[in-house]
Amino acid sequence: MSDLKTKVFLDESDIPTHWYNIVADLPTPPAPHLHPGTQQPLSPDDMTALFPMGLIEQEAATERWIEIPPEVQEIYRLWRPSPLHRARRLEKALGTTARIYYKYEGESPVGSHKTNSAVPQAFYNKVAGKKRLTTETGAGQWGAALAFATQVFGLDCDVFQVRNTYEGKPYRRLLMQVFGASVTPSPSMTTAAGRALNERFPGTTGSLGMAISEAIELAVQDPDASYALGSVLNHVCLHQTIIGQEALKQLAVFGEDVPDYLFACAGGGSNLAGISFPFVRQNLLGHANVKIVACEPAAAPSLTQGEFRYDFGDSSNMTPLLKMYTLGNAFVPDPVHAGGLRYHGMAPLVSHCYHEGLIGAIAVKQREAFEAGTLFARAEGIVPASESSHAIAGAVRQAKQAAEDGTSPVILIGVSGSGQLDLPAFAEYAAGDMLDA
């Protein structure tokens, strides 16, 4: 049977013991975050109103490997290592000569990669004596992940969810509530930022940037509270690097060296960073030549259409200034189904890598994404998240190209989560009713 091997789990003892910090290997240093008032590089003290010291240190860390605390490793073991699959049936369905693999993060407690960062974030806040975390969520994956992680460490959790998904996709809100979190649709009337945004954009369906403003406002008003961000920042990208580290080991079990192509969806950027940074390292070491492709939604194409400049992470100019590809912090994406990708900017570390040519990018419209996601579901028996379907679409393009060219590249897809809670969107696609944004 081994010649038909379909997936590799690894043993729990193969879960990485350290996160990988790409800053240590970058040929040029990324630009520092700036204080929004002074425009000077942010000092650790500037961040203490929002984050605990453990995370502030990681945000500015320069060492290559950062140890994962045992308390975090214990929780990771509930679902990690995540499996790496060979997509044999997808290959056959596409008639491709490519060998396609996918790393699947959908078996986490909330069905996505987000718990990889939620757990350490809750842990460092617990160590710092915090009692409560506030956050934003788009499709609900991050909010659910933080809801799970906070109850693990005995913290309260307040989530502002983009109104579009709060109303249209109630299941992830229910999941947050099962884990004991309090959830408010954003923009709300319970914060000054929310009231101002509702006035400025009457009837808005919300955005991640708006929800971030509300969550930050709540956190700075309460000394026992911190804010937690599910993507974008360096420490979030850092936590996600366990994905790529596991994938490297698992490809070796399949007898593969490194992939020729790596496709991953990119909204705020943490999923892309997590699976790709260990492969960027292989490229920088001269061990490989992996072509890494960020798959962003055509509705929020920060890398392919944005500018590389300092901008705010939120819509109300409350965050530090981040050097990133951005569509401008007033940009409100169309209400596409991939709520987790509806963000105006891109993680500074991902932006830096893109600017330096270490990572490429494509934009994918949602009908192409759902077509690929449906094909994947039927072939592989896994309904992928709306977000992940963008990465699958990129891989499908490449696999078809390989069939035309008669080449046999190795393609790795980062499937960041499960689409079981995105089923209404798949049904809308099947019915032909989907906006092609």
Added chain:
Amino acid sequence: MSDLKTKVFLDESDIPTHWYNIVADLPTPPAPHLHPGTQQPLSPDDMTALFPMGLIEQEAATERWIEIPPEVQEIYRLWRPSPLHRARRLEKALGTTARIYYKYEGESPVGSHKTNSAVPQAFYNKVAGKKRLTTETGAGQWGAALAFATQVFGLDCDVFQVRNTYEGKPYRRLLMQVFGASVTPSPSMTTAAGRALNERFPGTTGSLGMAISEAIELAVQDPDASYALGSVLNHVCLHQTIIGQEALKQLAVFGEDVPDYLFACAGGGSNLAGISFPFVRQNLLGHANVKIVACEPAAAPSLTQGEFRYDFGDSSNMTPLLKMYTLGNAFVPDPVHAGGLRYHGMAPLVSHCYHEGLIGAIAVKQREAFEAGTLFARAEGIVPASESSHAIAGAVRQAKQAAEDGTSPVILIGVSGSGQLDLPAFAEYAAGDMLDA
């Protein structure tokens, strides 16, 4: 880390190559199915209008091990082996001295154990030249499993879904539709059986027995169609035995021999049969003394409250007569959330084992089930299916007893599926609005 081992996957090469047929080991033979007209034991020919010969042979098989066809093994490899977890955090939450393990079937293509039988059923029908399968579904797990399996083998699929869940829990219906199945709420007005049932029980929310009648009617009218049943029959129980076979191997990796207690939910009985029959064998061989406990819903307590006699499997007297514990085929359970357990009877093989004292049973009300399921979700990071929560409730009772007694039993739970699509029910429980049936 090995002393903290949390889960065991096994390798794909450890997926069982044979199904286990308990009939070969039973001290007394189970009663045969009877022809509803002649009251004589059913001959293979009597079943050809409904089933392909491959399954008819398995229904009456007496050999101990039945080889799993390579085409089926190939599909099993998409998600099997399923993991066995040590529930360390649940143990801590309960303050128990018991060691608790759970076998989790929720990572299948549809989030439950049902695909274990749907795939071989679709395969044997394909081999027999059938073009279409008809079936019933309660909560939707079986319908979704057959929808997945039929498209794998290029067959059409018509599903009658109990109206209660068709309307109240649309996500699994959407999943069936993503896999290309046609879904009709039952009782419908499109079959004679459905029309008669709607007349007899005006405004009924439906039941599995009713939906079975409709699916059978459709199948017998079309020579290219077969009927497929998701539980109850011998061949379905047979297919599910890969669960228990894997669990036996995985417990050994944890350094355990066999469990002292095994809890599994029981509606039609296939999940219970699948995880428990390999352990019944260990008991019969004198290798173990596992106390096996079927956890049925108080709303449909066929084992604990029913009679052991011949009865029809459906509501309209269309199936063969099956010797089983039954509440009578006119029984319509309260509309509890665990739709997969709302059945008037119990698999003949499970009923026989219960009657012979090889298996025990308890009835669990749904509030106790959801309390246990919520505790499990927060501790283990897996929201269990409503059905599976009944088994968790049984295990929680035993674990608390162990804490009182100061004993350290090994408890194995069969967690048959994921509750991600049952989230509204968990929210209803959390809000205190749940009927305690």
